[in-house]
Structures are given as C-alpha cells and as structure tokens.
Amino acid sequence: MKDSLGGVQTVLVLGGGSEIGLATARRLVADRARTVILAGRDTEALLNGADELRRLGATRVEVMQFDALNRDSHQGFIDECWSTVGDIDLVLFAFGVLGDQDVAEHDSKEALRIIDSNFTGAVSLLIGSAERLKAQGHGSIVVLSSVAGERSRRSNFVYGASKAGLDAFCQGLGDSLIGTGVHVLIVRPGFVHTKMTEGLDAAPLSTTPEAVAEAIFDGIAKGREIVWVPAALRGVMSGLRHVPRPLFRRLPI
Amino acid sequence: MAKFKRGADSLLAGWGGTGATRAEVVHPLSEMEIAEILKQRPERGVIARGLGRAYGDAALNSGGIVLDATALSGVRNLDEENGVVTVAAGTSLEDLMRWLLPAGWFVPVTPGTRVVTVGGAIASDIHGKNHHADGTFGNHVLSMTLVDGTGTTRHLSPADTPKEFWATTGGMGLTGVITEATFRLIPVETSSMRVDTERASNLDDLMARMSDRDDEYRYSVAWIDCLATGKSMGRGILDRGDHALLSDLPANKRRNPLAFSSHAVVTAPPIFPSGLVNRWTVRAFNELWFRKTRSDHQGAIHSIGQFFHPLDLVTDWNRLYGSRGFVQYQFCVPFGAERAVQTAVERLSLSGAASFLAVLKRFGPANPGPLSFPQPGWTLALDIPVGDPRLSGLLDGLDDLVLDNGGSVYLAKDGRVRRGHLEGMYPRLNEWRETVATMNPDGVIQSDLARRLGL
Numbered sequence: 001m002k003d004s005l006g007g008v009q010t011v012l013v014l015g016g017g018s019e020i021g022l023a024t025a026r027r028l029v030a031d032r033a034r035t036v037i038l039a040g041r042d043t044e045a046l047l048n049g050a051d052e053l054r055r056l057g058a059t060r061v062e063v064m065q066f067d068a069l070n071r072d073s074h075q076g077f078i079d080e081c082w083s084t085v086g087d088i089d090l091v092l093f094a095f096g097v098l099g100d101q102d103v104a105e106h107d108s109k110e111a112l113r114i115i116d117s118n119f120t121g122a123v124s125l126l127i128g129s130a131e132r133l134k135a136q137g138h139g140s141i142v143v144l145s146s147v148a149g150e151r152s153r154r155s156n157f158v159y160g161a162s163k164a165g166l167d168a169f170c171q172g173l174g175d176s177l178i179g180t181g182v183h184v185l186i187v188r189p190g191f192v193h194t195k196m197t198e199g200l201d202a203a204p205l206s207t208t209p210e211a212v213a214e215a216i217f218d219g220i221a222k223g224r225e226i227v228w229v230p231a232a233l234r235g236v237m238s239g240l241r242h243v244p245r246p247l248f249r250r251l252p253i
Numbered sequence: 254m255a256k257f258k259r260g261a262d263s264l265l266a267g268w269g270g271t272g273a274t275r276a277e278v279v280h281p282l283s284e285m286e287i288a289e290i291l292k293q294r295p296e297r298g299v300i301a302r303g304l305g306r307a308y309g310d311a312a313l314n315s316g317g318i319v320l321d322a323t324a325l326s327g328v329r330n331l332d333e334e335n336g337v338v339t340v341a342a343g344t345s346l347e348d349l350m351r352w353l354l355p356a357g358w359f360v361p362v363t364p365g366t367r368v369v370t371v372g373g374a375i376a377s378d379i380h381g382k383n384h385h386a387d388g389t390f391g392n393h394v395l396s397m398t399l400v401d402g403t404g405t406t407r408h409l410s411p412a413d414t415p416k417e418f419w420a421t422t423g424g425m426g427l428t429g430v431i432t433e434a435t436f437r438l439i440p441v442e443t444s445s446m447r448v449d450t451e452r453a454s455n456l457d458d459l460m461a462r463m464s465d466r467d468d469e470y471r472y473s474v475a476w477i478d479c480l481a482t483g484k485s486m487g488r489g490i491l492d493r494g495d496h497a498l499l500s501d502l503p504a505n506k507r508r509n510p511l512a513f514s515s516h517a518v519v520t521a522p523p524i525f526p527s528g529l530v531n532r533w534t535v536r537a538f539n540e541l542w543f544r545k546t547r548s549d550h551q552g553a554i555h556s557i558g559q560f561f562h563p564l565d566l567v568t569d570w571n572r573l574y575g576s577r578g579f580v581q582y583q584f585c586v587p588f589g590a591e592r593a594v595q596t597a598v599e600r601l602s603l604s605g606a607a608s609f610l611a612v613l614k615r616f617g618p619a620n621p622g623p624l625s626f627p628q629p630g631w632t633l634a635l636d637i638p639v640g641d642p643r644l645s646g647l648l649d650g651l652d653d654l655v656l657d658n659g660g661s662v663y664l665a666k667d668g669r670v671r672r673g674h675l676e677g678m679y680p681r682l683n684e685w686r687e688t689v690a691t692m693n694p695d696g697v698i699q700s701d702l703a704r705r706l707g708l
Contacts, residue, residue, distance in 0.1 A: 001705035004271035004309050004580050004668025005645045009705070031645065032671065087315075087704065136297070137275035137316030138701070179264055181275035181315055218642060222577065 001089065002138060006221030007032035008089035012081055014066065014125060015095030017045030019194040020144060023209035024092055025049070027217045029056045035085050039064040039077070040095065060085070068095055068121030069113070078128040087136050090220065091129045093122055093143040096162075098196050104158040111158050118162035123169055130173060133182040142185045142216055143170045147228075150188065150237045154249050174225055185219050187212065188237075189229040203253055205233055257290045265319060268571055269308040270578030271639055271668055274315030274701055278302075280324045284400060284432045287320060291430070291697055292404035298699025301430040303370030304345060307377065308581040309668025310701035311425050317699055320430060322372050328352060329433065337395065339435040342372030347515050347565075350557065354513040358438040359496065359557075361393035365612070367515070367562050372431040377665035378423030378625040382472035382561070385617035389627055391422035392620050393437045401429035402693030415621065420688035423625035425664055427703055428692045441496045443510040446472070446560040448494035450550040452543070456487025456598055460591060460631070463491065463615050471495045472560070476610040478539040479601045479635060480532060487598045489613065490546050497554055506554075513557065520568040527575030530638045535607040542610060574638050580668060582648055583634035585616060585627060586660035593658040594631050597651055601635070604647050611635035623681035623688075626663045634666065645669070664702065672707050 002008050011028050015021040016038025025036055036058050038046045043063070050061040062084055066077045082088065099114035126141065133139035148156055149163030167186060174184030191197060191206040212229050219227040228234040240248070260279035266272060281287045291299060297317030304323065305312060312319065325343035332338070336358060340349065346360050347367040353359070362374070362381045369379065374390045375397065387393070396410040399421060407429070409418040421428045449470070453459035459475055467473045470493040477489040499510055564570050571579070586593045594613070601608060612634045616627040637644060652674055655662060661678035662670050676682050686708070702708070 001310065001315075001701050002272055003705060004267070004269060004578075005639060005648075006272075007645060007669065009672075034672075134275075135316055137314075138272075179262075179275070181264060181273060221642065221645075222640065 001087070002140070003032060006223070008140070008220065009033060010035040010085055010087060010089045012037045012039065012088045012091045012129075014039050014091065014093050015144075016040045016049055016063070017042040018094050018196075019209040020189075020192065020212050021092060021094030022049045022052070023213040024094065024142075024216050025053055026056060027210075027213040028090070029053050029058045031217065034058055035060040037062045037064055037081055037085060037088075039066045039081070041065065041067060068117045068125070071121060071124045074124045074128055078125065078132060082132050088132070088139060090140045090142060091133070092216075093126065093141070095122075096144065098156075098159055101156050101158055114158050115162045115165070118159070119165040119169075122166050126169070126173060130177065130182060134177070134180045138181040140183045140185060140220055141170075141173070142187060142220070144212075145170065145186050145188045147188055147190050147233055147237055151241055151248070153253065183223060185216070185224060186226045187216055187219070187229065188226065188233065190233050205230055205236065257286065257293060260318070265302075265305075265313050266578070267309045267311065267313065267668060268306050269580050269639075269668060270571055270574065270576070271580065272310060274310075274313050276314050276317055276319040278319050278321050280321045282324055284325075284398070284406060287400045287430050287432065288404040288406065290318065290320070291400060291402060294695060294697050298697050299430075300698065300700040301372060301376075301426050303343060303373035304368050306366055306369050306373065308666045310705060311377070311665055312373075313701040314699055315701055315704075322370060322430070325432060331356075336438040336440055337435060338438055339433065340371055341433055342370060342375075342397075342431040344371050345369065346371070346374065350513055351515055353438065354441070354444050354557075355511050357440055357442070357511060359441045361387060361437055361439055362390040363561050365562060366565055368565060371434050371436075375422055375431055375434060376424060376426040378620070378622055378627075379665070380616070380627050382474040382614065384627055385467055385473065385615050386471045388617060388620055389422075389625060390436075391419075391622060391625065394422065395435045395437065397421070397431055397435065398433040399429040399431050402695060402697045407692075416688045417692060419620070419622045419625075420685050420692070422620070423622040424685065424689070425624065425702060425708070426700065427698050427708060428689055429698060439496070441511075442499045443497045443502055443506075444513045444557055445497040445502060445506070445510070446494045446555045446557060447497040447501045448492055448550070448553045448555045448560060450546060450553065451491045452546055452549060453489045453491060455485055456489070456595060459487060459489040459491060459613065460594070463613075467493070467615050473614065475613040476542070477598065477613050477633070478543065479598060479608045479611045480536050480539055480605070482602050486602050487595070488543065490543065492560070494555070494560065501552070502554065515558070517568040518566045521570055521572040523569075523572050525573050525575050527577035527638070527640055530574050530579070530607055530609075532605045532607040535609055539610060577639045579636050579638045580644075580648070581634060581636050581666040582651065583632060583663040583666045584651065584655040584660050585630050585632035585663070586655060586658045587628060587630035590630065590658040590660065593654055593660065594633060596654060597633060600647065600651065604643065606637045606641065606644065606647060608635040608637050623685035624664065624679055626661060626665070628661070630660070632663075634663075667702070670706070672705070675706050
C-alpha cells in the first residue's frame with residue numbers, strides 16, 4: 001500500500017535494466033519500497049540491479065523477462081507480475097529505445113521498431129497494468145515521456161513521435177482513471193546522461209538518472225500529473241513551442 | 254459474483270485527506286445483511302466505516318467493500334437506574350449527546366470530536382481528556398455484538414469472551430463488524446463544564462503542572478505551541494475541569510441546565526489551496542491563541558462543545574489543508590521518558606513543521622487490549638500539512654525515538670508508520686493476531702491499514 005505521504009511499498013519496473021529505471025528503484029527502496037520486480041530483456045543487468053536493491057534494504061526482488069515488441073506475451077506477463085507479489089503500488093514505464101534516426105528515415109522496419117517499443121508496446125502494457133490497478137483500487141503509473149515528444153525535431157523525430165504518442169495517450173489515460181484510485185504521472189526529462197545517449201552531444205539543461213528518480217519520488221508524494229526534469233524545461237519548452245518552424249528547424253538542438 | 258445489494262464505487266480517504274483509494278460503499282440496514290455480505294467472501298474483503306474520522310487508512314479498503322455503518326443508528330435500550338445504554342454501532346456520539354444529555358447522562362469518553370460512531374470508538378479504543386481518571390471508551394463497554402469474518406454473530410463481553418472482546422477493542426475493525434454495544438454512562442447535573450485554565454511558559458513547566466495536580470480533575474488537556482522556540486519552546490495552555498454542578502451555574506442558566514446544542518457555526522468550503530496552512534499562518538494563529546489566554550482562570554463555565562470539541566464548530570475543517578491534506582501524528586511514551594517528549598517537541602519546533610496547537614495529555618492505566626493505544630505516560634498529537642518533502646524523514650525519526658523509548662504510535666491516526674516498527678510498538682501483536690485468526694480465519698475482513706502494515 002502507498003502510505004499517506006506517498007511512500008510506496010511494492011514496485012514494478014518495466015525497463016528494470018535501464019539506468020533511469022534502476023535509479024528510481026533505488027530511490028524508492030531508500031524510502032519505503034521493500035518488494036520490487038525488475039523486468040526487462042538484459043538478464044545480467046537485471047540480476048545486478050536486483051543485488052544492488054537487496055543491499056539497499058529491499059526484502060524481496062524478483063527478476064522477470066519481458067519484451068515490449070512481443071505484444072502477445074504482455075497479458076500473461078502482467079498476470080504473472082501480480083500473481084507473484086500481489087498488489088503493486090507503482091508501475092514504472094522506463095523502457096524504450098532511441099533507435100537510429102538516420103536508418104529509420106529510409107527503412108520503415110527501424111522506424112516501426114522504435115514506435116512499437118516506445119509507443120504501441122507501452123500502450124499494450126499500460127492498458128494491462130491499468131486494468132489491474134483499477135481492480136485493486138489504488139496505485140500509480142509512472143511513464144517516462146520526453147521533451148522530444150513536446151515538439152518534433154529534425155534530428156530525432158521518429159523517437160520524438162513515439163514519445164509524443166505515448167505522452168498523449170497517458171494524459172488521456174490519467175484523466176480516464178480519475179475516481180478509480182489510480183494515478184498517472186508523466187515524466188518529461190530533457191537530455192539524460194545514460195548509456196542510451198552515450199556519444200551524443202548533450203543538449204542544454206541536461207540531467208542525470210538520479211535527478212529523474214528524485215523528481216519521480218517527489219511527483220508521487222505530491223500527486224503530480226506531469227513533471228519536467230529539470231523543472232526549468234517546462235518554461236523553456238513552452239517558449240520553444242511557439243518558435244516558427246522555419247526558425248525552429250535551424251536551431252542547433 | 255455475490256448476490257447482496259451492491260453499492261456505488263467511491264473514492265475514499267481518511268480524515269487527513271491523503272491517499273484516497275476506490276472501494277464499493279454498501280449501506281447495510283441490518284445485522285443480517287452484514288452477515289450475508291461477509292458470508293459471500295468478497296474478493297478484496299470488507300471493512301466497516303463509521304463517520305470517517307480516522308485520519309489515515311483504517312477505514313479504507315481499496316478494490317473491496319466498505320460497509321458504511323451509519324444507517325445502523327439509534328438507542329435500543331436505556332437503563333436509567335444503572336446508567337447503561339445499548340445502541341446500534343453506527344450511532345454517533347453527537348446524537349447520543351443530543352438524546353441523552355437532557356436526561357442527565359453523558360458519554361463515558363469523548364475524543365476531540367463528537368462526530369464519531371460508537372463502533373469506531375470501540376475499534377479505535379478512543380480516549381479523551383479523562384483518560385487518566387476513566388480509561389478508554391472500551392473500559393466502559395459491558396458487552397457488544399459483532400459479526401465476525403465468517404458472518405457469524407458473536408456476543409462479546411470482558412467476562413465471558415475476554416480474548417475476543419479485547420482483540421476487538423482497539424482492533425481497528427479487523428475482528429469483524431460491530432453492530433451493537435452496551436456501555437455505562439456518566440450522570441451529569443448540567444451540560445456545562447467548570448474549567449480552570451493555566452498558562453505554562455515552557456514544556457518543563459507544563460509537564461510539572463500536569464504531574465502535580467492532574468489527579469484533582471476528571472478532565473485535563475494541554476495545548477502546546479510547537480512553533481515556539483528558545484526559552485518558550487513547548488509553551489502551553491492547560492485546561493482542566495469537570496462537569497459543572499447545578500450550583501456552579503449562574504442563575505440565568507439554571508432554568509435549563511442540560512440544554513445542548515450541536516450546531517456547527519460554519520462549514521468550510523472545499524476551496525482552500527494546499528499551502529494555506531503554513532508556518533507563517535500557523536505561527537500567527539498560535540500567537541493569538543496564547544494572547545487570548547492572558548492569565549490563569551479559575552472556575553470558568555464552558556459549554557461541552559467549547560471544552561471538548563472546539564473543532565466541531567467548523568464542519569469539514571479538514572478542508573483548510575487543501576487537496577494535499579495533512580497527517581496527524583500521535584504517539585505515547587511511558588512515564589520516565591519525559592525526555593523523549595522534550596526531544597520530539599524540539600525536533601518539531603526546529604523543523605518548523607507547521608502544526609496548529611499540539612495536544613499533550615497524561616494517560617492513566619492501560620487496559621487489556623493488545624492493540625489498545627494508551628499506556629501510562631505521555632501522549633502528544635499534532636496535525637501537519639502534507640507537502641514538505643522532509644516531513645517523511647522527520648516523522649520516521651520520531652517513530653525511532655518513540656520506539657526506543659518503549660512507546661507507540663496511534664493506529665487510528667496513522668497512515669505512514671513503517672511495517673517493521675509495529676511489533677516493537679505493540680509487543681502483543683502476535684497474541685492479537687492469534688485471536689484474529691479465529692475470528693477472521695479467511696481474511697475476509699480487510700483494510701488498507703491492514704495491507705500496509707501486514708496486520
């Protein structure tokens with residue numbers, strides 16, 4: 001159960017091998033979380049993460065496999081998560097791929113892989129999780145969106161489109177869940193320094209997985225619906241939105 | 254699935270307004286209907302709810318059924334000779350005051366609000382300003398009827414079924430649904446209180462005054478300003494009194510000495526922003542409260558509402574805290590651990606946590622309830638708005654302090670204590686669990702509090 005200050009006890013991390021997923025799990029374990037499911041594809045990363053969470057005080061950490069692209073397996077996977085640990089207080093959607101924009105522009109297979117991982121795969125799991133959370137009458141869904149979804153950019157619009165779709169879906173999902181006891185928090189980080197972004201030029205106002213984790217923790221405690229990381233991005237993006245396109249596409253971002 | 258009368262899905266929270274969860278709220282009209290529901294074993298269980306004054310998650314049952322017990326209300330029998338009343342468990346103490354005061358009877362124990370049900374009063378084993386003299390509400394209950402987790406009706410009394418009776422008294426509703434209770438009343442000559450008020454300049458002074466002369470009064474409570482720092486840290490106002498006798502009243506009040514009005518003055522609208530209750534507004538309020546008590550008073554005549562239930566003057570006063578809500582933190586520590594109360598007040602004062610006047614009280618002897626909260630010693634209760642990210646750490650630290658000093662946190666107020674702390678705070682938890690296992694063998698009685706704490 002979530003407590004009256006927003007502390008959660010049981011967490012499911014989808015993308016449990018990712019740096020943001022793990023950093024968030026660590027932050028939640030440092031508070032009240034004692035049962036964690038780390039789910040993802042990279043078994044070794046998941047097992048290492050599980051060890052780390054146990055050292056930090058988690059009493060039960062389960063490692064599970066899931067593939068965002070294998071949609072037929074999603075319902076079974078969700079059922080297994082709930083039958084393994086019972087009620088889940090928080091489901092974190094921290095999986096996704098950046099993909100190869102250059103390839104995706106010419107090869108629809110790569111474009112669809114990005115869209116299917118980040119958007120359609122997520123939608124399938126979002127609906128499955130939301131149904132479970134509705135039935136238990138409480139819980140939070142935390143979704144990693146991105147500033148890239150706020151305004152499409154020439155340099156990564158396939159990724160941006162997948163996040164824009166996810167973000168829009170989750171706004172509506174959050175509204176549809178009002179009154180059910182289930183709460184949706186959309187997280188919009190800027191450039192985060194991780195393996196996924198290694199070698200890319202950091203955009204201004206870049207951030208770290210730990211900062212994202214802290215923002216998620218704070219957002220859950222306060223019952224927020226959207227958080228930007230860093231917070232200043234909210235103002236920056238609301239300005240950038242109105243920049244005329246001929247100018248916007250020339251900006252070095 | 255089940256074939257009982259279905260209820261509506263509602264988002265429910267405790268009085269603190271935090272952590273709302275969704276449940277199906279059913280309004281049973283009879284004991285039979287309650288038994289019927291329990292026998293169907295709804296998947297996520299059932300918990301009874303009265304007037305929703307538990308601050309945290311005691312009367313919530315996410316995804317399951319919440320039985321609103323308030324339709325089961327009314328006096329079943331009044332034995333005027335012995336001052337014993339039998340009421341349906343959904344009866345509120347406020348109604349009892351309206352009905353019984355004109356006949357010269359008062360409830361044996363009232364908390365800081367009269368808007369609680371008798372069932373809730375037993376399940377939380379509530380205490381009031383007379384704990385040092387009279388014990389908890391449960392101490393005055395002679396018998397009760399309960400539908401247990403299997404749907405079986407049981408009659409419980411301290412003499413015939415002590416285990417079940419005391420597991421239910423303070424058992425947070427987890428042994429079954431209380432449907433009826435018989436308890437002793439206090440005879441009174443008037444509906445007024447004769448009150449002595451003193452100002453204490455700091456916590457040491459306050460605690461010394463309380464230790465000194467509490468026993469001369471039936472009712473005693475102190476209000477502490479937790480925002481005062483330095484030499485006046487823990488400054489307080491001590492209110493002590495007893496039911497006024499007819500001869501205490503001025504002539505003009507003697508004509509109708511038992512008159513009682515339960516009207517609230519105003520209802521708080523749901524428009525207050527979170528953050529309105531902050532350290533500046535609270536500091537100003539607390540300052541005014543102290544200034545208003547210029548000096549000590551002897552023998553002032555107060556109404557029951559003024560003395561016991563000042564907050565009931567504002568219906569839905571919890572809305573002042575805005576949508577984020579607030580938590581109430583109440584702990585007790587045994588006599589001898591006065592230093593822990595000092596430390597707690599110091600930490601709260603230094604943190605600047607915006608708390609309206611905190612309530613300090615001396616408890617008398619404990620009763621046999623394994624989960625009953627009061628034990629001989631000191632209890633401090635305060636409301637703190639949710640929002641400051643340091644609050645969780647501050648309260649966790651206070652939990653540690655309380656536990657180290659052999660104290661406990663009151664579950665009826667709680668929504669956040671850590672699971673691992675419970676057994677230390679309630680050393681007889683396993684004894685209680687064993688009794689509950691016989692009354693609720695399939696876990697049909699369930700609440701969010703029980704889920705959170707693994708009860």
